[in-house]
Amino acid sequence: MNPSRSSLPSSYRAAGRPERLLRSAISAFCSIPRPTRREIIQLDDLAVPLLDFASDETLRYVSAALSDLPYAPPRLVRRLAALPAEISAPILMRSPVLTDIDLVALIGRHGVSHARAIAARPNLDERIAQLIASITRLERSAPDKAEQTRDQLRAMMRPVDTLEEDEQDAEVHQEPGYESLKAAALTGRAHEFHRALSVAIGISVHGARQIVEANERAYLLACLRVLELSEEQAFLIWKCVRPHGIYTASAIADFLHAYEQMDGHKAERIVGEWRTLDRAANSPGRKAALRAS
Known part of the structure; x- marks a missing residue:
């Protein structure tokens, strides 16, 4: 059993409508012109546990809905960005929440599929664009070297889907x-x-x-x-x-x-x-x- 399922309120599980709840929460959040910090945290706390219960179609909807929002919950965005590229593409291509460090970490963890989506971002840092081009060339000509490079990036960067609590613990140290x-x-x-x-x-x-x-x-x-x-x-x-x-x-x-x-x-x-x-x-x-x- 997925550990995250135990964190989902029993009433939601009993209702059998986590996808509907997730879609409703995202839709309501997107209608707020300038959400407060409390509203952002509330969506984070509600939506993240629901991701494991959502279909690919719903996940694509969430990814597309949040992709252009500058106030989208960072933890939720990073969880979405770590999903397969066919789901996370809108987030990878447009989300202003993802930092350059996030993008490099995603390339390191997920390789060419994520890199190609990231390459479509407007105003992408030239250094990241060159890194993507380099890894893409290596993927074609020397897959072993490409994997070694991603290993080095993974070692350098923190996982982008680390939970907020872990991030806070790291900041303390x-x-x-x-x-x-x-x-x-x-x-x-x-x-x-x-x-x-x-x-x-x-x-x-x-x-x-x-x-x-x-x-x-x-x-x-x-x-x-x-x-x-x-x-x-x-x-x-x-x-x-x-x-x-x-x-x-x-x-x-x-x-x-x-x-x-x-x-x-x-x-x-x-x-x-x-x-x-x-x-x-x-x-x-x-x-x-x-x-x-």
């Missing part, structure tokens, strides 16, 4: 340093990220900017490693701050390898040297040079 870096990086304003990085690693804003803008990528990688960021956290920060260069599946694999090779001892040494250089640069009469790494 995230380091404050990561949260501030992520918030600054997602603004797209370089000076805000420089300021957040300077606070996180104990360096001046000018020094943080030099690290971010340096041609040597090991400097920023070392900072992320010192802050004990996971692979998916480091990748998100990197893509926001230095988006150029990670366009293909092989480039993603190269980034993951470089981050894995940046061990804690080496990272501490590199960041320590930057701190020394930064103090010297801000102390009149003193000079220091950063040792080549």
Whole structure:
């Protein structure tokens, strides 16, 4: 027996009309011009358990109905997006609720079928479009490599259909340093990220900017490693701050390898040297040079 069935109220099971209830709830929600947070949560709580009882036809209706709504419940949208592409296509192609990180995770978990639907999204990030093209080519010419690439994406990204409770638990364990870096990086304003990085690693804003803008990528990688960021956290920060260069599946694999090779001892040494250089640069009469790494 599907575990989710036990969570469905007995009155709904007895009535034998979960599909009708689901359709009615979705229809009512779509008629609300600007739903409140409480109404969004209510639909999430009601609809998610009903998905396992719905026919493909009803699931396609729900997917199409919610696909254009900016206020659609995120957990419900992500559950729908994880369904087979013939059902989830409207969500994959149009939903504004799905973030770029969600899209990359979906490609990693579900492969070409979802990737093709995502490719039809208007204003799709060019980097994701190039990733889709790369995986599609690999699927035709080297299926084993395509699967390996998806494995790497799956390892980097959290499952998109994780329940809200699990997401909240994960947030509790995230380091404050990561949260501030992520918030600054997602603004797209370089000076805000420089300021957040300077606070996180104990360096001046000018020094943080030099690290971010340096041609040597090991400097920023070392900072992320010192802050004990996971692979998916480091990748998100990197893509926001230095988006150029990670366009293909092989480039993603190269980034993951470089981050894995940046061990804690080496990272501490590199960041320590930057701190020394930064103090010297801000102390009149003193000079220091950063040792080549």
